[in-house]
Amino acid sequence: MATSLSSNLLIIINLLTFLLSIPILSTGIDLSLHGATNCDKFLQTPLILIGILLLASSLVGFVGVSSRNAFLLWVYLFTTFMLILAALVFSVFAFVVTNKGAGEAVSGARFYEYKLGDYSNWLQKRVSNPKNWMKIKSCLQDTKVCKSLQQANPTKDEFYNKNLTPIQSGCCKPPIECGFTYQNATVWDKPSGFSASNPDCNTWQNNGSVLCYDCQSCKAGVVDYLKTHWKKVATINIIFIALLIIVYTIGCHAFRRVRTERFFDRYMI
Template sequence: MVRFSNNLIGVLNIITFVLSIPILSAGIWLARRATTDCEKFLQWPVIALGVFLLLVSLAGVVGACCRNSCLLWFYLLVMFILIILLFCFTVFAFVVTNKGAGEAVSGRGFKEYRLGDYSNWLQKRVDSDKNWRRIKSCLQDGKVCRSLQEKNQTWDQFVNYNLSPIQSGCCKPPTACNFIYVNETFWTKPVGYNTSVPDCNAWQNDQSVLCYDCQSCKAGVLANIKSDWKKVAIVNVVFLVFLIVVYSIGCCAFRNNRRDNAYTGLKTYP
């Protein structure tokens, strides 16, 4: 008789199988409709995740419900590798996002960010020309700065507005430049402005340029990544506990399979 653990593993993997279908469909949809670099970058990870969940859940269902020890062993092996990888990634995410924070600016409602405040590993990722071209393309496609400009704020409204890290780093020049405000993404460079700050020289009022090549923009992206990775790491801890519980139940199901198969063998060959 199929044990309770086998039934539970079967139910959990049926749910996973059902969830893998919309994930795989979304990846295929992106592959057919993708027009921007960001969408094209996402399509293959989404498809890979959908296929992975589909195959693993099928192995789990057949292995548990049909008492196929080979498939269930494969399922447990994949689960074990996934637990190890997830644990390593979670620890890594906490380590690389441990450094870096925005600096409050006197008389401003927003913070500004410096690239040197973040971990060396993250700095190297955004300092790579190839990586930054892709990130910059995503920022431009996302129209983050255009959405800020559309607010059409006065100077007093702007300085008290809580800008996101990316808006603060990429859509305006650093406060140290002392540029003259025209609107959120258009600033006049006065005579004798602070040329010692590289970002002041990099700033352009061209809406396709702005401060996308500034160090402050890269720092703003890292601040956003840090926040997102912290949230992902916390979710990973919860998911990791769930996977360990499922893996333990799967081990019970595997033991049941071997016991049932051994019992069946004894009945066949008295």
């Protein structure tokens, strides 16, 4: 009874996985064909890969247990084991590279400011790589991350009381230490005879398509965003690993059942 239950459970799991893979793969293909922004293009490759992997794995598992094919079940178990291993490696790596860096409080403001050097070297290098940053900056410009601040048109006091996101704080305004005069959320005037040690102060422009998109603070905001979301993904990944281990255990029971049945079919009948 236990072994029959394991086979039935594995069939149900793989059927659900197959159904899940269809919208994931369809979304990835749709983004590759009709994606309008660079952000869409960032998403298409991982979605397509995940969809293909889930589709192939579920089909192999479903056919293997339905046809009592020991080889296909072995391939399925090997793939599942490699997924568990990859998920474990990713979780450990994610926690390691996100253990450094945090926003710094600004006097008289509710938002924080971010410095690139506070974060892990790996994240710094990945984001600061000119090729990567060109794509990220294009994505930020396409999604108009600063537009909501412009539309709200807050007063200086209202602006300083806003809970800006790390990206808004780093990319949509100059660092407060620059001492610029606030006009509106994305227009800050440089004082006469201005000079500053922070290179971001010279990089800032009131042009809505430029702002601080090339600032180190903007890169730091992106890194902080990645850090926060990687931690969330790594935490969720632990649940995913637990589910994979359960599926792998059920698969092992089904695999032993198939091998036992094949043995009796070959030698005992």
